[in-house]
Amino acid sequence: MIDIVSTVRGISWPGIPGPFISQLLAMQFQLDRTQWLTAEQIVERQKPQLGRLLAHAYDTVPYYRQRLDEVGLPPAGIQGPDDWRRIPVLSRAEVQAAGERLFSASVPAEHGPVSKLFTSGSTGRPLLALGTGVTQLFWNAFTLRDHLWHRRVSGGRLAAIRSLPAEVARPPEGIRSNDWGPATAGIVDTGSAATLNIHSTVAEQADWLEREDPDYLLTYPSVVLALTKHFAASGRKLPGLREVRTFGELLEPQIRTAVRDSWGLRVVDMYSSQEVGYLALQCPKHEHYHVQSEGVLVEVLDDAGEPCAPGEVGRVVITPLHNYAMPLLRYEIGDYAEVGASCPCGRGLPVLSRILGRQRNMAILPDGSRRWPSIELSGREDLADFPPIEQFQVIQRSLQTAEMLLVTPRPLTPAEEERLRGWVQEALGHPFEISLTYVREIPRSKAGKFEDFRCEVEQVGSTA
């Protein structure tokens, strides 16, 4: 699959790459090997890198000097995991409040240009993060690893439906480029890529996809689900499609099932975030995820702040290893995940068996227990005689009440409403009092994301 474009005049084969591609290939050469290290060997290699990052944060970031001094933890004091866990967990709200005090006063020149990344955040409050040439290199390296892991074919056409500024890549045309971007250009002979703005209707997306006839579709899980329904209803097909790739939202198991049933294809999901890059990629052989430990330390912690064992669910706390412009030490990203046992594929990279979604997508029951509801309406057999529910969103308003927004071609009868309430109560795990509100459309968030369920009850115990 590797097909290097030579930058030396007169030489085409084997290709001699320029400096950017050389770095990326040198990284790939290492990643090919480090994935087979044992879990213990990976921890051993992360340790000195974490020590360097911590020292850099303490020396050059005012916020960390104060924070680490407060817990009596100068970097020299970190000897092992117990010391590491004395570093207080950093919440998103703290990152927002700290602002530029989290920026390093001295980024080594070799880390390349510092760039600003604004994350849109579904809560509406943007978060300003910094990246460097080095963090960009790692982003590209893990993107390339994902393509190699999943053996994407030469010449394959990629169609992406993603969140972009409103005026960019609008339907019906979207925009086209000759390659898939810097992670592959000049290294892998990909085909062209086409992009459509997510702020388009399902019908526009379907028409665009039919014209583009892609090998690969990359978009949010909720878009995939809507498209499978749309194509099923219209009887149309995407004959060239080989694989569906998802990112940006929780991938519910039913979406994998829907794609398998309607298109006969598998879904490859990735777990990443704008401010910290890749956290985990789907195993080439299984549907769970491998933490990208060469780039990030991922801790999954229980309510007491202790690491979860395989099978347990906890808060995801991350430390990107190489961001020297805005070091984030033990940043609580707001997601929950289930720790998995080591993977039979032989890779030592830690396993997350499920990503359970964000805290705000978690229901809180009156007894204080919490769960991520999976409200599945399209697959129910007893829904056959129901008017189609085109869109819905359930919002938990209090410990006893929830509101369900509905888009249907006609209002439901009282009997239908009662059945619907029953299904939602079953999914939520409690007989909430559910009010139904009929709307014309349920908009996506500013970030282009869509949530089936959102909780507005004050969440407690979320940050250390």
Ligand SMILES: [Zn+2]
């Ligand atoms: Zn694996």
